[in-house]
Amino acid sequence: MQPNRIAEDLLAALRFYSRLPVAPKAQGAGAYGPPDLDRIAYAIPLAGAVIGLIGAAMLLIGDAAGFGGDLAAVLAVAAMVLATGAVHEDGLADTADGFGGGRDTAQRLAIMRDSRIGAYGATALGLALLLRVAGLSQLLWAAGPLRAALTLAAAAAASRAAGILLLRALPPARADGASAGVGQPSPAAAAACALVAALVVIVVLVPSYGVGAAFAGLIAPLLALFVMVRLSQRMIGGQTGDVAGATQQVAEIAFLLGVLMFARNA
Template sequence: MSREWQAFWLAIGFLTRVPMLIQIDYSQRLMNQSSLYFPIVGLFLGVCYAGTYTLLTLAFSPLTSALLVVILHLWLTGAFHEDGLADSVDALGGGHTIEKRLEIMKDSRIGTYGTVALVMALALKVALLTEVNPTWLALLAAPMVARLTPLLIMGYLPYVTDPDKSKSKPVADGFSRARLTIAATFTVFASLVLTVFEPWLLLWGLCATLGVALVWGGYLRSQLGGYTGDSLGASVVFSELVLLLGLAI
């Protein structure tokens, strides 16, 4: 139980800027175990976003409130997944070989493809948040559902890139499919509970996780031969957008 508690806080420290309030006996195995808690960390973020949005709408318009919540998201997560999206699109758009794509992906600079993808993704997210009803439910569910997608991709694709220089190496090495099953079960159960407020949530949640994992994962297999840490971050952004698109219909 002590190791699981540490794994939970390590997941928070890995995915957010929230300081870890306990001492962590860090190891690669513990980092691997922390993947189980990614959807739970997403639910924690969702509670923060939904609560903040509800309070903001008491003083501001839905559009302004949505923009402020997205800013809060970027601050809380350090734009972790958005950075992965920009790097992935730059690499896949500008590289003609696997080696060149991986080289571009490691470059800290952002190019035209990544800039356009990042701006459009954030603009679309804000637009969809003003259309979905209730918005608080979308803000609550999307971070949780989306953080299951990278675990699904890790479950069936090989890891590519230089493992010694990658932040996601500890999660990728020896990824546990048993813990993936637990994480998926938690996400499905939580989505079922939330269908009280939105009957279509579970369906669109499956599209956002399985659909993105299959389509984006298949594309990564054809273009890179597997996944990278940046491409996992991009999968979170894609999953959130798919879920919001579905809920906005």
Template structure:
């Protein structure tokens, strides 16, 4: 199989697994295939971010206020991913906030029910993202900065996986093999390149720093709370990085 065919295969797997966009894939998607497809996460982010930017632009063009258009943009990204990362954020908030013992935290994170901590985290996530996106829409910058934010927010996931032990032998995270060097650097490099091309200098560097710091903070917290990462922690890392990058972009515009 040629390098281009392998890349196309990995991109299809990444889109299937991380979004609700209906694509067909012939063959089994095992841990090795899924881990290799992580290199395409920045492209998945560009796709989701573009969908969100288009929805926000259309709403704003039809006369919706900027904040309402921003909420529609966030809703579009949620629909595109099926609340994939939001679910991780709510589970992490419930688990980390709802118990003192490590094992009990992990049990709460596996519970499909959403508690008060999770609900608050989800509300804050939507509110912060919408508040940050509104000025980007008004400035006509959402077309560039939303895809950049989504690309960066997903690019940090393999880095978190590569530098942090797994907290549980079961669950979604255990289905991945640890990302190899080529996959890791492809994802990180792809996200950084997207930010630099779409946001320019020096703004792109600030966005990269925001994504890096938010992930570093979550890694520290996850190690203290459950001694590693789970699939929910990976989802939460995307949400925190997305919020951090969008808030930074809005601050730079201001």
């Protein structure tokens, strides 16, 4: 694959997954529309790594400034939230509200589409932010700033692959909406996405912590994906863009906690 093609697909993934000022190569009515997942699926973990590196840079800056692990971790997570426009966090909150407050599939989908946030969504969002910050802070203490920063980038890559694999595993729960507009990636595209994410995880974690941590970094997002697939299938009979965003959040937390178990002994 040509470098120009990889760069174009990476930029397309960043346009879709972030608020970074990445202009499309060609202007037009569809320039900012849904991407072709079959084309760019392999680049989505790379886009996640770029977003993770933004958080990693803030983590290193906060640590170098002497802010301490907790504040450095807050800055890192805040930078990633700002870079993405909180799109994944919004999906997590909507999913928690729908799954927690709806009595049947139709009501759950209606609640998820409501822009207002309820008790389930606020609680899930607060807990997710706390877990990300606390996990990253502990990783900074256990592994040091550089390894913690690289781990954050790998977590961002692997967790976004989990979101794509969810879209592949389940059909859209409704005919309209974000996930229906994007469509399901083909088996080959989903496999390419998973392979690139796995390579990022292995390249980052094996030299930093060893094989055990790399295994945890591969398995933890898959376990999160499995739970979210089963839950979404039972609750709404398929997937939505909100559930994909929630899956990314859960997978990122699982990744950080999984690696943290090995970081203390590395």
